[in-house]
Amino acid sequence: MAKKGSNTVILKPSEETTLASRGYKLLNKLGEGSYASVYLAEIIGGNEKDKTNKTLACKILDVSKAPKDFVKKFLPRELDILVRVNHPHIIHIHSIFQRKSKYFVFMRNAENGDLLEYVLKKGPVSEGQARVWLRQLALAVQYLHNMDIAHRDLKCENALITSNFNLKLADFGFARFVTDNKGRKVTSTTYCGSLSYAAPEVLRGMPYHPKIADIWSLGVILYIMINKAMPFDDTNVKHLHEQQMNRRWKFRSKVIDLLSDQVKLVTVNLLEPDTGRRWRVEQIIKSEWVNMDPRLKDMSEGEESALTQALVDRKNYIDNLNKKATNEKKFGNEEVKVLKANEPDLTMPKFASNATIIEAD
Numbered sequence: 001m002a003k004k005g006s007n008t009v010i011l012k013p014s015e016e017t018t019l020a021s022r023g024y025k026l027l028n029k030l031g032e033g034s035y036a037s038v039y040l041a042e043i044i045g046g047n048e049k050d051k052t053n054k055t056l057a058c059k060i061l062d063v064s065k066a067p068k069d070f071v072k073k074f075l076p077r078e079l080d081i082l083v084r085v086n087h088p089h090i091i092h093i094h095s096i097f098q099r100k101s102k103y104f105v106f107m108r109n110a111e112n113g114d115l116l117e118y119v120l121k122k123g124p125v126s127e128g129q130a131r132v133w134l135r136q137l138a139l140a141v142q143y144l145h146n147m148d149i150a151h152r153d154l155k156c157e158n159a160l161i162t163s164n165f166n167l168k169l170a171d172f173g174f175a176r177f178v179t180d181n182k183g184r185k186v187t188s189t190t191y192c193g194s195l196s197y198a199a200p201e202v203l204r205g206m207p208y209h210p211k212i213a214d215i216w217s218l219g220v221i222l223y224i225m226i227n228k229a230m231p232f233d234d235t236n237v238k239h240l241h242e243q244q245m246n247r248r249w250k251f252r253s254k255v256i257d258l259l260s261d262q263v264k265l266v267t268v269n270l271l272e273p274d275t276g277r278r279w280r281v282e283q284i285i286k287s288e289w290v291n292m293d294p295r296l297k298d299m300s301e302g303e304e305s306a307l308t309q310a311l312v313d314r315k316n317y318i319d320n321l322n323k324k325a326t327n328e329k330k331f332g333n334e335e336v337k338v339l340k341a342n343e344p345d346l347t348m349p350k351f352a353s354n355a356t357i358i359e360a361d
């Protein structure tokens, strides 16, 4: 994402001291989103293990500057999900601190920026590279979906590229659990994410299945990677919806003859307006196109074990919801806890990953 505003860190001296006492120093700005700025961070001191990989990225979310909806609904969800996820193709969270109205999310730094910057700078991605990257994103999405989490903001700006040119999915600002305490599917009505990547059913404003809508966004990402263009003109929402529903998009003339039939088939099936016919994430992973590269036929050990863990975590999540519902029935409805600016959300889990949420002084 383009850097906006000042490139230097604007921290209060007391914030700098707090971060330094935890072993972090913020450097220049890496990117900026709606309610967050992301900085390069340095580990100062630390043990030998930390020293080997000295830089991190730090996302600073300031709730004093954010709307109520974000503070009460989206931010608690984002933090809750961030501490649970652990997958080779999802950006690794190092630690999360809260100090007064600010949250500091320290995570792995993606040295090669985001996918949009990459495509804009380097042009269309080769089919071989797009295959590797779409598969990595699809595996990350499959993992999330198995945990019953929908990302709801899949876009090139949220696909980060590491120094080894691996993609890591980031930004869980719109992500949510999509099952209730009986394991039943919950539909969404909230319009989330970016217009250019939103599925037609999301634009319609009717209840939609967020996991299926995620797949459309993967289709837009694939299209952008191989064309260096957007599939639809999104200057007018009504017109955008019409184009989506009538499949009015085409591969750019510059690349159409270079692309394989297999990649075209994947794109067509992801940008499928009929949600019943749109491919599911497993179909991407098992597609002929992905499997044209023999290295991608099987999951790595890390990919496989993360997927297995997702199902265990999903079960634990639903069991916990069930327990909570039973207790509420027994002891009456507890007051819903509201995340306040100066208060850590004590309901935040601390078990699922090595990330911790610590309230700094």
Ligand SMILES: Nc1ncnc2c1ncn2[C@@H]1O[C@H](COP(=O)(O)OP(=O)(O)OP(=O)(O)O)[C@@H](O)[C@H]1O
Pocket (backbone or CB within 6 Å): 001, 030, 031, 032, 033, 034, 035, 036, 037, 038, 057, 059, 091, 107, 108, 109, 110, 111, 113, 114, 153, 157, 158, 160, 170, 171, 173
């Ligand atoms: N770990 C990271 N390493 C390198 N750059 C990063 C990292 N995390 C985020 N960025 C950069 O910062 C930008 C904004 O980050 P992020 O998407 O998390 O913020 P956001 O406020 O949630 O954004 P949005 O408004 O799009 O939802 C990204 O598009 C990317 O360019």
